[in-house]
Amino acid sequence: MKKLNTKNMPLLSNEEESIIQAIADKLSEQINQAVAASLIELFSILKENRTKPADLPRPDEFLTAGDIAGILKVSKGLAYRMIQTKEIASFSIGKTVRVRREDMDAFIQSHMVR
Numbered sequence: 001m002k003k004l005n006t007k008n009m010p011l012l013s014n015e016e017e018s019i020i021q022a023i024a025d026k027l028s029e030q031i032n033q034a035v036a037a038s039l040i041e042l043f044s045i046l047k048e049n050r051t052k053p054a055d056l057p058r059p060d061e062f063l064t065a066g067d068i069a070g071i072l073k074v075s076k077g078l079a080y081r082m083i084q085t086k087e088i089a090s091f092s093i094g095k096t097v098r099v100r101r102e103d104m105d106a107f108i109q110s111h112m113v114r
Contacts (some may be wrong), residue, residue: 062098071104 010088063071068088080097083090089103 061101
């Protein structure tokens with residue numbers, strides 16, 4: 001391990017300096033082990049989250065304006081306007097508006113730049 005810089009420390013005997021160096025080495029070793037364990041835990045969590053299916057609606061689901069906004073990364077207001085102007089096909093049940101996932105996919109496909 002790295003040798004302690006004792007230049008600005010009070011004078012210590014060689015034995016005292018050796019004891020302090022041994023303590024520093026042991027602490028460094030423990031810190032390194034703790035950091036390694038934390039990294040292993042972090043990578044395990046990341047791997048677990050990467051292999052989970054995304055929390056996206058299934059293809060057969062009905063989407064809300066909030067879902068549309070999230071998928072397209074636009075404001076909820078813009079998503080509502082796109083539905084109201086019939087850019088995105090939708091249907092209403094009472095005051096609620098829904099979009100079939102397949103209609104959302106068709107909208108995206110029709111706006112792809114080739």
